[in-house]
Amino acid sequence: MTAPLEVVGRSVERSDAVGHVTGRTRFAADRAFPGMLHLKMVRSPLHHARVRGIDLSEAERVPGFVRALTAADVPHNRYTILSLIGVEPEEEFVLAEDRVRFKGEAIVAIVAETEEAAMEAVAKVRLDLDELPAVFDVEEALKPGAPIVTHWGNNTFMYEGHPCRRVRLGDVEAAFARADHIVEGVYNSSPIEHAPLETTGCIAVPEGGRFTVYTNTQALYFSLDNTSIILQVPGNRLHFIGGTVGGGFGGKVDVIVEPIATLAAMKTGRPVRFVYSRSEEMQVSSTRSAWRIYLKDGVTADGRIIARKVTSYADSGAYSRQTPYALTKHAANAAGPYAIPNVSIDAYCVYTNRQPTSAMRGFGVTMASFALEVQMDRIAETVGLDPWSIRFLNAYRNGDMKPHRKLADDATLIETMQAAAALVGHELTAEQQAMTSAPRAGGDPGGR
Amino acid sequence: MASTIVTFELGGREVEVLVRPMTTLQSVLRNQLGQTATKDGCRQGGCGSCTVLVDGEPMASCLLPIEDVAGRRVTTLESLTPAEGLHPVQQAFVDEYAFQCGYCTPGMVMLSKALLDHDPAPNDEAIGQALAGNLCRCTGYRPIVDAIRHASGAMSGHDTEPVR
Numbered sequence: 001m002t003a004p005l006e007v008v009g010r011s012v013e014r015s016d017a018v019g020h021v022t023g024r025t026r027f028a029a030d031r032a033f034p035g036m037l038h039l040k041m042v043r044s045p046l047h048h049a050r051v052r053g054i055d056l057s058e059a060e061r062v063p064g065f066v067r068a069l070t071a072a073d074v075p076h077n078r079y080t081i082l083s084l085i086g087v088e089p090e091e092e093f094v095l096a097e098d099r100v101r102f103k104g105e106a107i108v109a110i111v112a113e114t115e116e117a118a119m120e121a122v123a124k125v126r127l128d129l130d131e132l133p134a135v136f137d138v139e140e141a142l143k144p145g146a147p148i149v150t151h152w153g154n155n156t157f158m159y160e161g162h163p164c165r166r167v168r169l170g171d172v173e174a175a176f177a178r179a180d181h182i183v184e185g186v187y188n189s190s191p192i193e194h195a196p197l198e199t200t201g202c203i204a205v206p207e208g209g210r211f212t213v214y215t216n217t218q219a220l221y222f223s224l225d226n227t228s229i230i231l232q233v234p235g236n237r238l239h240f241i242g243g244t245v246g247g248g249f250g251g252k253v254d255v256i257v258e259p260i261a262t263l264a265a266m267k268t269g270r271p272v273r274f275v276y277s278r279s280e281e282m283q284v285s286s287t288r289s290a291w292r293i294y295l296k297d298g299v300t301a302d303g304r305i306i307a308r309k310v311t312s313y314a315d316s317g318a319y320s321r322q323t324p325y326a327l328t329k330h331a332a333n334a335a336g337p338y339a340i341p342n343v344s345i346d347a348y349c350v351y352t353n354r355q356p357t358s359a360m361r362g363f364g365v366t367m368a369s370f371a372l373e374v375q376m377d378r379i380a381e382t383v384g385l386d387p388w389s390i391r392f393l394n395a396y397r398n399g400d401m402k403p404h405r406k407l408a409d410d411a412t413l414i415e416t417m418q419a420a421a422a423l424v425g426h427e428l429t430a431e432q433q434a435m436t437s438a439p440r441a442g443g444d445p446g447g448r
Numbered sequence: 449m450a451s452t453i454v455t456f457e458l459g460g461r462e463v464e465v466l467v468r469p470m471t472t473l474q475s476v477l478r479n480q481l482g483q484t485a486t487k488d489g490c491r492q493g494g495c496g497s498c499t500v501l502v503d504g505e506p507m508a509s510c511l512l513p514i515e516d517v518a519g520r521r522v523t524t525l526e527s528l529t530p531a532e533g534l535h536p537v538q539q540a541f542v543d544e545y546a547f548q549c550g551y552c553t554p555g556m557v558m559l560s561k562a563l564l565d566h567d568p569a570p571n572d573e574a575i576g577q578a579l580a581g582n583l584c585r586c587t588g589y590r591p592i593v594d595a596i597r598h599a600s601g602a603m604s605g606h607d608t609e610p611v612r
């Protein structure tokens with residue numbers, strides 16, 4: 001006997017609906033605890049500088065000041081979020097050591113009885129900084145003599161010893177030589193801030209040798225495990241409570257507020273609240289990377305793309321966070337949903353002195369799609385086809401080998417375009433209407 | 449400067465608070481009175497998540513010095529919510545799925561209530577104008593507009609299907 005479907009096909013009230021419309025939903029920063037302290041951050045006013053000294057004497061005299069934390073207080077100060085999945089090296093600092101690499105980098109955490117006292121003490125910390133030359137452009141950062149951002153001597157993330165993530169299929173140069181047209185383009189995008197309506201934040205509460213952390217992270221166990229590594233305490237002493245996120249869009253997967261708030265709770269024995277101001281959210285939290293993508297395509301007179309060369313640079317900012325992963329994902333998608341027999345992709349994760357960048361909705365792929373689809377229109381123009389025809393002609397099908405050696409088995413580009421054409425009232429040719437993503441009669445188109 | 453005592457009406461009750469200079473209504477509500485339905489998205493008048501009604505007018509509580517509220521009538525989402533069930537505006541937000549993360553929702557509900565008090569059957573332009581100061585990063589606003597239309601119908605006694 002099968003039970004009737006109670007949910008599928010019907011609208012169901014969301015479990016959090018009444019909480020949201022009555023304001024009873026508890027967001028992380030809606031909580032308060034007796035004796036709760038407030039943490040505010042002293043941040044670098046410079047894009048790149050050597051840290052010569054930190055003078056706390058005036059700050060310590062602010063009424064309500066409780067304590068300051070510097071790099072020396074953090075048990076495992078150099079970390080990388082993705083070490084959890086084996087990404088190396090550790091290269092970001094919970095609190096800056098001898099160098100700051102972006103404007104807004106955290107240097108000293110101030111803990112005080114009230115938010116106002118914390119802000120006043122932050123303003124009274126004297127930093128002795130020696131400004132260093134900074135670099136803000138991905139290609140400038142790769143030139144000889146550019147200021148070096150990382151601690152290993154060049155400005156790229158290294159993929160198994162290579163300065164970029166590489167994908168190779170066939171022979172692009174040979175195919176360019178026999179192509180009827182070469183179409184080249186360069187595509188740039190700006191950094192984009194997620195701007196969640198609720199800013200990033202958490203409250204860490206000491207509870208009998210354990211710490212309960214109320215947080216609005218999108219990645220609870222990333223936060224817990226990284227906090228465990230940074231504070232060198234076993235995970236069973238950390239109890240993270242989350243799940244209510246006032247907007248994230250990828251911007252709340254970095255592990256920035258929990259480790260330092262938990263450390264402050266450890267050092268003071270009191271609950272500690274660390275919540276970003278709106279300006280910190282805008283100026284310090286990760287953004288989507290700025291990208292520069294060079295495309296070079298070899299095309300036959302009838303519109304078939306026979307070679308595609310992609311050189312991509314993502315501006316990771318001063319630290320890599322989730323961006324190395326973005327470039328890997330990018331490299332797997334940078335040729336687009338097209339059957340192209342010769343492909344070469346070099347995808348660089350570049351360090352600059354800008355604020356670090358990280359996850360944001362489809363990161364690695366979104367900007368590739370933007371570049372590729374503008375490029376497709378330009379190819380169509382070059383060979384005298386309409387934008388629909390160029391895509392039907394080159395669309396990948398099930399059974400095609402993708403450049404990174406994955407067999408396509410879930411291709412739906414053709415069907416999606418057919419549905420889109422119907423929706424916008426565009427008339428397709430009989431041939432286009434008859435096409436499907438089913439495997440080609442002769443198997444993979446080859447030419448390789 | 450010394451702290452002062454400020455008295456105002458909150459949800460029909462008189463409240464008295466001891467405040468330091470520069471304290472905002474938002475801070476009094478959230479930090480002294482534990483009324484955290486009023487949200488805290490920016491503290492600079494930019495997002496509307498802290499919207500409350502003062503003498504029936506929607507205002508950004510993060511920009512209101514508490515002294516300016518002395519003797520006035522403040523309505524928050526806590527005071528709008530009936531003891532049982534939901535206010536028609538709240539119900540309309542539930543029915544229209546007028547939120548994703550929910551962080552803008554308290555401000556949106558207060559704003560919608562004020563709008564409908566002034567104009568029980570607002571047209572699209574009036575709704576758009578009323579929403580101009582309140583940001584939603586998630587929904588794209590459409591379901592919020594639908595919820596306001598829906599509430600307008602429900603409150604005038606004849607339920608109208610929102611136009612999609």
Ligand code: FES
Pocket residue numbers: 487488489490491492493494495496497498499508509510511
């Ligand atoms: S918190 Fe008041 S407008 Fe944003």
Ligand code: FES
Pocket residue numbers: 197246247546547548549550551552553583584585586587
């Ligand atoms: S529902 Fe997330 S900001 Fe409106």
